[in-house]
Amino acid sequence: MANFVQTLNRHIIEQERLHPKATGAFTALLTDIALAGKIISYHVNKAGLVDILGKSGGVNIYGEKQEKLDVFANRAMVRALVHGGQLCAMASEEADGIIPIPSDYPIGRYICCFDPLDGSSNIEANVSIGTIFSIFKRVTPDGKPGTDADILQPGRNQVAAGYVIYGSSTMMVYTTGSGVYGFTLDPSYGEFILSHENLKIPKKGKTYSINESYIDYWDEGVVNYVRWAKKAVPEDGRPLNSRYIGSLVADFHRNLLYGGIFLYPGDNKSPSRKQGKLRLMYEANPLAFVVEQAGGRASDGYRPIMDIKPTDVHQQVPLIIGSEEDVNIAEDFIQGKRKE
Numbered sequence: 256m257a258n259f260v261q262t263l264n265r266h267i268i269e270q271e272r273l274h275p276k277a278t279g280a281f282t283a284l285l286t287d288i289a290l291a292g293k294i295i296s297y298h299v300n301k302a303g304l305v306d307i308l309g310k311s312g313g314v315n316i317y318g319e320k321q322e323k324l325d326v327f328a329n330r331a332m333v334r335a336l337v338h339g340g341q342l343c344a345m346a347s348e349e350a351d352g353i354i355p356i357p358s359d360y361p362i363g364r365y366i367c368c369f370d371p372l373d374g375s376s377n378i379e380a381n382v383s384i385g386t387i388f389s390i391f392k393r394v395t396p397d398g399k400p401g402t403d404a405d406i407l408q409p410g411r412n413q414v415a416a417g418y419v420i421y422g423s424s425t426m427m428v429y430t431t432g433s434g435v436y437g438f439t440l441d442p443s444y445g446e447f448i449l450s451h452e453n454l455k456i457p458k459k460g461k462t463y464s465i466n467e468s469y470i471d472y473w474d475e476g477v478v479n480y481v482r483w484a485k486k487a488v489p490e491d492g493r494p495l496n497s498r499y500i501g502s503l504v505a506d507f508h509r510n511l512l513y514g515g516i517f518l519y520p521g522d523n524k525s526p527s528r529k530q531g532k533l534r535l536m537y538e539a540n541p542l543a544f545v546v547e548q549a550g551g552r553a554s555d556g557y558r559p560i561m562d563i564k565p566t567d568v569h570q571q572v573p574l575i576i577g578s579e580e581d582v583n584i585a586e587d588f589i590q591g592k593r594k595e
């Protein structure tokens with residue numbers, strides 16, 4: 256008999272079966288995230304109708320109160336995760352500190368850090384955006400609310416991570432440390448179907464992604480790297496193609512499939528930008544776990560992203576991520592080992 260389609264749910268259950276001590280908690284948790292992804296996807300697809308149905312803060316033609324999509328997405332994630340009872344705390348780009356589990360819900364053994372809708376400034380232009388998530392096991396004793404110690408773990412401790420991308424189709428890409436799998440949402444069945452099995456990023460890509468408008472704020476190493484990437488040396492595959500969407504999940508996803516490098520280095524635009532713009536806990540770490548599992552690399556220019564010991568939930572970090580050879584070369588430039 257021909258193979259039947261593999262749904263995300265079945266895949267998660269089969270992955271969990273590989274671990275003899277598994278309790279099913281993990282399956283429930285990833286299923287909750289997928290559900291939130293479907294709800295957010297549905298609302299993102301309606302975003303173009305916002306002028307017709309009512310702007311955020313207003314009332315739509317059905318008399319419903321509208322809210323900004325990133326606020327909506329945050330609520331969808333929090334609600335889906337709280338109901339599942341697998342978490343002891345959460346952290347989100349949309350919330351200042353730890354999001355506790357309300358006292359009338361069970362307290363679980365996991366932590367989830369997420370960016371509910373990354374790139375949301377692009378929504379009105381129909382550009383792909385995404386939800387990014389990172390899961391840790393708690394380090395403090397079970398049964399009590401989670402603390403900073405549970406949240407502020409290095410990315411190496413992640414037990415699962417991934418993203419949902421809302422693009423020409425909606426996809427969920429995730430890893431639990433045994434490869435990277437991509438599932439495409441079939442809107443007619445409302446199911447995520449396995450479409451990308453054991454994804455591997457090419458060792459070397461043809462694309463670099465960086466916001467070049469910041470060139471005057473960059474350190475010399477970054478300037479030298481970009482100059483190298485643009486130099487015409489056909490026998491070496493250069494110049495690399497420049498592709499920058501300005502939506503992290505979209506830029507990352509393209510590079511994961513086709514190979515390439517994404518850079519958001521620290522710069523001198525303002526004191527806070529010295530450490531880059533992107534957030535360690537719910538942007539850099541989860542994508543670093545995915546890319547390493549796909550055979551690529553993620554670095555802050557000097558060390559692997561996942562080796563960084565976090566000190567703050569919203570900590571920013573320079574991010575250089577993508578194909579292994581490209582990240583190695585960029586690091587050499589940033590560290591001053593190469594000038595051209």
Ligand code: AHM
Pocket residue numbers: 348370372373374375376466501502503504532
């Ligand atoms: P956001 O979390 O406020 O949406 O900002 C993150 C986004 C990323 O998706 C993207 O890579 C980056 O900001 C683009 O920044 P810039 O416009 O400075 O290039």
Ligand code: MG
Pocket residue numbers: 348370372373374538
């Ligand atoms: Mg973001």
